[in-house]
Amino acid sequence: MSRIIRIFDTTLRDGEQSPGAAMNLDEKLMVAKQLARLGVDIIEAGFAYSSPGDFEAVRRIAQEVEGPVICSLARARPEDVDRAWEALKGAPKVRIHTFISTSDIHLKHQFRLTRDQARERAVEMVTRARGYVEDVEFSPMDATRSDAKYLYEVLEAVIGAGASTVNIPDTVGYATPHEFGRLIRGIRENVPNIKQAVISVHCHNDLGVAVANSLAAIVEGAGQVECTINGIGERAGNASLEELAMGLRTRKDFYGADTHIVTEEITKTSRLVSNVTGMVVQPNKAIVGANAFAHASGIHQDGLLKDKTTYEIMRPESIGLGKSTMVMGKLSGRHAFRQHLEDRGYKLTEDELNKAFERFKRLADQKKEVYEEDIEVILTEELQTIPETYRLLSLHVESGTGMTPKAEIELDVDGNRMRREGNGDGPVDAAYRTIAAMTQTKSTLIAYVVKAITGGTDAQGEVMVKVEEGPKTVTGHGADTDIIVASAKAYLNALNKLEHWKRKGNEAKINYI
């Protein structure tokens, strides 16, 4: 029987720290529900004290997401621990994760604490958190650059105070797999009460070895890994969940360990996170990159035709990457649509179902066959509740060789109908310039990505944009069988998010220290 390694997903906390990856509440809820379907054991839903938005995200996820333990991060400060508890209380399965640095570099230059003071703070905050919940995790930040003897002492003290998980972060991605494995072994051998806690690891990818370090730690007895979807996270990111899960599953013979991950949900989760964060997955990324299962060389293709095992160590279906399956068509009714979503674990309110069904019907009219991927995109867009300050009413573009592209757009702006014409270098440029003039936005478009959701010339095009105004970057999304309409929707979605952020009163997160 394989040892089960707990998967602690921090996409919504450390992952969200990636520049420009901020998610709004609806997006976080959507990701958290998908993480539950993926089978993660723990979701770090945010850092409740850091902002009202993070607090609300932790609270709603704790209340609404069934299955995983929901966790909030808290610095080793009373106000943080109390706020984490306020966000989590009343929910069935919760954890408080508190942390303080243990490396001399951090203690001296950043925290301005002595080793003794840091150990005392850690013990006090674990004790405080245990006053609220049974499940308490402690992290000695920058563990890999800490003095090992001091680290053992801190771990012994926090376990004595009731920490049930001790998480060893390689905060700056400095360790090598051998060293990190040795560190975990050292902890097992030198912390007298270590058996009373689960050893967890949290590796950053600055030198490209976050997954290798995590696997080395598992070999030495770590029972939990902290990771993110697509490996997103601070700087070069965190260990990638999908690489860890598939590494353990594919090489169970070597690791003798597995996870609860429902690997068939990996592709869907990766796409959702990429869509809502605007962080595009590199094509050659292991497991979820567009080329991860694409065999280009003639020799490989020849081998595969003879027998899949010649060049394929994992089946694409095992990560939910099959042939696109036609799921519904023009004649499918509301009941069948609801059943289809429920079979896939989506529980929608009546209102959400109506919106999604209406959109599905429009798409089914335009496109003969509606695929699973089309439905995912409909849900990503329709389950958002960002107020629509700007709504597209109609769009006409004229473009072609030998003419200046022209766009004619009608928008509903805060309840008022507006119409305008404009020109540009191409049809998308004409549409974007016209929208910018109508909304008088001061933002700058910093990324525009378009892709086809499924095959065929009648496929929906999906457009993702990133828009920046002052300190705020937001992503916008739009899908339609007409690529110019999809582009306009994506731009308006981003502008609506910016507007929402401005009207809410520019909430900023506090610092980590």
Ligand code: KIV
């Ligand atoms: O990288 C890190 O050290 C962290 C801690 C808060 C666990 O993210």
Ligand code: ZN
């Ligand atoms: Zn981290």
